Amino acid sequence: MRTLLVALLLIATLTACTDDTGPEPAPRESVGQCDAGLHxxxxxxxxxxxxxSVAISTKGRFDCLAGFGSANDSAGTPNTPDTVFSIGSVTKSFTAATVFHLVDAGKLSLDDPAGRLLPELAGPVAGVTVEQLLLHTSGLNGSHGEDHQPLSRNEAITAINRLELAFPPGTDYVYSNAGYTLLALIIEKVSGSSYRDYTATNILPLPGRTVAGGFWDGEPAAPGPRAVGYTESGAPGHDGTFAGPHWAVDGNGALAMTARDLAAWTHELFTGRLVSPASVRAISTPGHDLGNGQAETPGWxxxxxxxxxKPFLTASGGGGDVGHNAVVAWVPExxxxxxxxxxxxxxPAGKLLKTLAPALISGHRMPTPGAPPADADTAARVGTYRLATGGSLDVSASGNRLVMSARGTDAVIAALPPRDLSTEDIRDHERRVLAVLRGESSDGRTERKLFESDYGPITDIALAGTVFHDNDVRTYVTISTRSRSVLGWFSVDEKGGVGAVEVPTEPPSLALVPSGNGRYRPDDPTETGPEVTVEFADDRMTVTTPRGTTVARRAG
Structure with missing residues (x-):
């Protein structure tokens, strides 16, 4: 399996479909302290x-500092305030702070071209500025490496030099992990120290001689007991033992720490204890306008x-082959x-905070999930149900839950309609995915080469449906070679850059729980996923969504 991740961007837009992760162990009591309402x-x-884990502080004092649930199902270890998590793309907030630390020291300027600071750069990327890299307005598009594949410093520079600019620098926006790795390379060059050592020495230390974590893979490692991450399949995620070199994630997604440390570090940053007041203002001031009241700032x-x-700043990251998710918000007022x-x-954390943020930020009463699902005879629902148009919906049981997997574009459209995506949005994404697989960009040529090295020359590509999942628009495709067909999904940004990939993969699925009277609804207590109602009667399954009703009949 090959997986490449992008970060979550805004808690105001986070959402995810429910995954089939199997039966959950009994919830653990919390470890730590919160005020009564939060607890x-x-x-x-x-x-x-x-x-x-959760950490909420006001003026540096904790209102809630606790762990919930299980850090390790096999060992029976609970999450606590001292449990370490990978923070993924929240790392970018630290990289941005490190850049401003060097600005304060007079070592670089936001207007400096990257090529002047790092002479090994070649081509158009050499002309982008530090500020454009911080705000994702450099035009740098595509991936320079996969998270847990060894990538040396020189290999990272070579890969970044090969990336294309999606637009003239400073004229548009495209989120770029490679851009933040380039900033880490600049930090290393300008500081005269390794990126990791400089970050650990100058940006991670907190008052009282404590340090805000460290790195998930490699050294200096984040100290303390680690949570096992569980991926979408339910399997344990990557445990942090990857030996490296780590330049695929350095600068853009390599750090790990406790919730306590991230909250304390955020307070220190925005109250001017890590960088100068002028740098705090620069980090806090809305930069590139993203629309809908949202704007990019350096690292946030x-x-x-x-x-x-109330206005706030946020950063988020995670998912993928580690299985962790982290979100931080700062409310200046x-x-x-x-x-x-x-x-x-x-x-996941992002989905939960999207639900709770209005209450936490405004000080209103916290919402809680609805009643648990009703009991039902799920075993009687198991089977394959075929649509008249040729696709199928495979239904399996997991305790009191059903898992509905869609096979075929018609089945995906009928049962898993992407929420808040228009038909034209879906078609645009599918066109971009097909362009990638035809090799019409450097990213596309890389993807095609990687696929063909594993499976052989591509003979055909067929669309298999598009869903919105874990903040990704995912288009599923069946890729054929002379000897086999392989299902995979691709997430491609508006400029044609590949954000996330999983090949091979399972068909898209949705977990369902009974809602009474033979009906089922998504297993989604936040109610932010697909709007789907499923009803069983005799040998028929009726699926109702905002786009219409579809009847499928049990096969055999």
């Missing part, structure tokens, strides 16, 4: 599937008061830091 709310969400996203009544981390996909 009751997070405990309720833990019973609904959340597993992770700014959300105005139209969303939740209250000097409030909110951190949620998770290690299971059923209710």
């Amino acid at each position: 009751a709310a997070f405990s309720a969400w833990t019973r609904a599937g959340f597993s992770g 996203a700014a959300v105005d008061a139209s969303a939740y009544g 209250r000097q409030q830091a909110i951190v949620v981390m998770s290690n299971k996909p059923r209710l």
